[in-house]
Amino acid sequence: MKVDAVGSVAPCDLSSSKPVTPRDPAAAELTPAEYALFASVARVRRMYTGETLFRRGDLGTTMFVISSGAVELDFGEDLIAKRLGPREFFGELGLLIGDHARSADAVATSDGELLELRHEEFQLLVERDSTHVSYFLRRAIMRVVLNEQGLIRRLRRRNQDLESALDSLRATAHQLNQTEVLIRTDELTGLYNRRGLSLHLQERRRSGTLSGLALLLVDCDRFKQVNDEHGHLVGDRVLQGVANILRSVVGPGDLACRLGGDEFCLLVKAGDRDEVMRYADFVVATAHGLLQVPQSPPLICTLSLGACLLAPDADWNDWYARADAALYRAKRLGGSRVEWQDASLAPA
Numbered sequence: 001m002k003v004d005a006v007g008s009v010a011p012c013d014l015s016s017s018k019p020v021t022p023r024d025p026a027a028a029e030l031t032p033a034e035y036a037l038f039a040s041v042a043r044v045r046r047m048y049t050g051e052t053l054f055r056r057g058d059l060g061t062t063m064f065v066i067s068s069g070a071v072e073l074d075f076g077e078d079l080i081a082k083r084l085g086p087r088e089f090f091g092e093l094g095l096l097i098g099d100h101a102r103s104a105d106a107v108a109t110s111d112g113e114l115l116e117l118r119h120e121e122f123q124l125l126v127e128r129d130s131t132h133v134s135y136f137l138r139r140a141i142m143r144v145v146l147n148e149q150g151l152i153r154r155l156r157r158r159n160q161d162l163e164s165a166l167d168s169l170r171a172t173a174h175q176l177n178q179t180e181v182l183i184r185t186d187e188l189t190g191l192y193n194r195r196g197l198s199l200h201l202q203e204r205r206r207s208g209t210l211s212g213l214a215l216l217l218v219d220c221d222r223f224k225q226v227n228d229e230h231g232h233l234v235g236d237r238v239l240q241g242v243a244n245i246l247r248s249v250v251g252p253g254d255l256a257c258r259l260g261g262d263e264f265c266l267l268v269k270a271g272d273r274d275e276v277m278r279y280a281d282f283v284v285a286t287a288h289g290l291l292q293v294p295q296s297p298p299l300i301c302t303l304s305l306g307a308c309l310l311a312p313d314a315d316w317n318d319w320y321a322r323a324d325a326a327l328y329r330a331k332r333l334g335g336s337r338v339e340w341q342d343a344s345l346a347p348a
């Protein structure tokens with residue numbers, strides 16, 4: 001038996017030739033006979049509280065048995081740390097495989113003593129008491145297998161947890177998208193509402209894409225009369241008919257919005273007055289044309305429009321005032337027509 005200057009080991013009792021196996025086949029604790037056998041060849045090493053015996057990833061070739069004191073094995077991530085006490089062994093894969101990367105940090109949590117076994121010493125044990133050693137090996141292998149199985153179970157559970165967390169994140173993201181769409185949308189027509197328009201303008205201002213746009217204010221002619229003569233539900237259907245015309249005009253990046261009541265607007269990409277007027281004339285002519293098809297109750301009404309180009313450095317109130325002044329003129333001139341912004345108000 002090798003003993004260092006500070007070490008002492010438990011008495012070696014090899015009288016019993018029949019190995020006593022612990023009840024837990026995966027237990028890290030040696031039986032007294034096994035301990036005595038290991039102590040008969042191992043080197044004794046003193047350990048001190050807080051001392052790191054090895055780190056995860058270190059290549060190791062020795063195994064340890066705790067004679068006294070305690071050691072904590074930290075496997076990292078969210079794996080449960082193990083606390084080992086007297087007669088418990090660790091690091092056996094280093095001994096059995098040789099140059100095995102340690103799978104845990106081993107730190108002494110109290111002062112104590114360890115038995116340290118290298119391959120040569122283990123070889124001595126094999127020659128001396130192969131029966132005990134084979135029982136020890138069987139336990140060591142079972143422990144590795146059970147640890148692996150536990151790890152696989154934990155990984156599966158973690159995978160399931162991650163998948164269900166992902167599912168609920170996807171559902172939440174979907175709900176958020178839906179909510180955002182609802183917040184921006186007019187319930188009756190499915191067009192943007194005022195809030196949607198305002199957010200859209202904010203986004204465009206942030207991204208510097210406000211230039212080259214035109215605003216068309218659209219108002220139903222004598223809409224109150226539709227409600228009065230045919231009822232609110234018919235009025236609603238007419239508003240939906242107007243929305244359908246506006247929807248058919250907008251391209252990618254354009255926007256059709258119901259500002260409220262029977263007032264709508266279009267925000268379209270257009271370089272000059274002629275281009276804007278083509279949009280506006282199409283809207284007026286389509287509503288007028290549909291009215292020529294006899295329908296009772298009516299599905300559409302005539303529309304008046306006021307149009308202007310957006311000056312990117314101005315704001316919504318300014319653009320609205322220009323388009324509204326033109327719309328007012330269109331109404332005064334009898335409706336079912338489009339008027340262009342006042343020359344005096346046009347952007348430079």
Ligand SMILES: Nc1nc2c(ncn2[C@@H]2O[C@H](COP(=O)(O)OP(=O)(O)OP(=O)(O)O)[C@@H](O)[C@H]2O)c(=O)[nH]1
Nearest residue numbers: 219220221222223224225227232233235236261262
């Ligand atoms: N059916 C229906 N009517 C609405 C809705 N919102 C507002 N209105 C009605 O729209 C009508 C708008 O009337 P006015 O502002 O006088 O406009 P108008 O009758 O079109 O008159 P002009 O614009 O001068 O041609 C009102 O009678 C409102 O009650 C709605 O969601 N559905």
